[in-house]
Amino acid sequence: MKRDIDILRAAVPKLVAWFRRTARDLPWRRARDPYAIWISEVMLQQTQVATVLPYYKRWIRRFPTVDSLAAASLDEVLKMWEGLGYYARARHLHQAAREWNQPRTAAQWRTLPGVGDYTAAAVASIAYGERVAVCDGNVRRVMARLWKLEEGAVRPGELDAAVPARAPGDFNQALMExxxxxxxxxxxxxxxCPIASLCRARAAGMQEAIPCRAPAKRVPHYDIAVGVCRKGGRVLVAQRRAEGLLGGLWEFPGGKREKGETFEQALVREFREEVGIDVEVEAPLVKVAHRYSHFAVTLHVFTCRHRAGRARALENAGVRWVAIGELPTLAWPAANKRILERLAPRGR
Ligand code: SF4
Structure with missing residues (x-):
């Protein structure tokens, strides 16, 4: 089916009027500050509004300006992000604040770390009124149905010609919403739907069939041995390297069980390889199942006792012996929260 930009142009006044009539009153919608709008757009990627709200409010209280974010440590930034997931977003925000170049246009926003087509278009249109269309999953789906596209998704830039001169930010937010x-x-x-009269998929009774969905893939599952190693009232924690999944967050040492190994044997090996110490595995503590976007893990957590060696970061960014009471001050991946809960009541 033809990608007719005039259909979208005809939809613009209906969309904008609908948005202004029904838009939820969200704190970032009251903000005119590009920094605040940028933070909200990054937090909202892959994350529900209800989840984002308390994080956004806390973040803006703690880092009200780009300078305050640039001046903070990465540890503090990650702690503020803890639980929101996709931690590269927090690292990129921090890095971008440090490289800040007063961006205005979408092209300028795209030069900052972690800012892709979507975020650049959203901030430039909402904060600076640039006529550039956002293209996220929601917009692609609406457009696939409006145009009745049975194949081929809408591409960034393809909708720009329909963006109105007045309030392009409202148009973008309307389409996403x-x-x-x-x-x-x-x-x-x-x-x-305010644009039902223009929708080709609806006219053909195909709104449920478009866009075509790829069959769900099975995600791989890994069993991970994790050790809470005690020494003199403290436990050993390791910080993940900055790059990669969960970069910069803290965790208890451990790793995948290799073929033929018990979890206890895997832990003894992992402690040697990862932090250079010998441990004695004592007892199971807790089992935690967690699903990431592309794989799932079960953490088999054991308490361990330090036997020999000085802990050092062989495969991590750093290691520390930390009092149990101090553990909550570090930034942890969601899966580790259950381990902390099990440790807390013991008070040792
Ligand atoms: S009419 Fe239905 S399928 Fe078409 S845009 Fe509106 S909600 Fe989507």
Missing amino acids: LGQRVCAPRRPKCGE
Whole structure:
């Protein structure tokens, strides 16, 4: 089916009027500060509004300006992000604040770390009124249905010609919000849709069939041995390297069990390889199942006792012996929270 930009142009006034009538009152919608809008857009990537709200409010209280974010340590930034997931976003925000070059246009925003087409278009249109369209999953789905695209997704830049000169930010937010609240992936609420009269998929009764969904992939699962190693009232924690998954966060040492190994044997080997110490594995502490976007893990957690050697960072950014009471001050991946809960009541 033809990608007819005039259909979208005809939809613009309906979309913007609908958005202004029904938009939720969210703190970043009251903000005119590009920094605050940028923070909200990054937090909202892959994350629900209800989850983002308390994080956004805390963040803006603690880092009200780009300078205050640049001056903070990465540890503190990660701690503020703890639990939001996709931690590269927090590292990139911090890095971008340090490289800040007063961006205005979408092209300038794209030069900052972690800022892709979507974020650049959102901030430039909302904060500076640039006529550039956002293109996220919600927008792609709405457009696939509006145009009845049976193959090929909408590309960044393809919708720019329909962006109105007045309030391009409202247009972008309207299209995204329509995708979130009305034109949902399953069972779109076409009866409530402000652009239903223009929608080709609806006219053909194909709103549920478009866009075509790829079959769900099975995610791999890994069993991980994890050791809480005690020495004189403290436990050993290691910081993940800055680059890569969960970079900069703290965790208890451990790793994948190799073929033929017991979890206890895996732990003894991992402690030697990762932090250079010998441990004695004592007892199981807790088992934690956690799912990431592309794989799932089960953490088999054991208490251990330090036997010999000085702990050092062989495969991590750093290691520390920390009092149990101090553990919550560090930034942890979500899966480790259950371990902390098990340790807390023991008070040792
Ligand atoms: S009419 Fe239905 S399918 Fe078409 S855009 Fe609206 S909600 Fe989506």
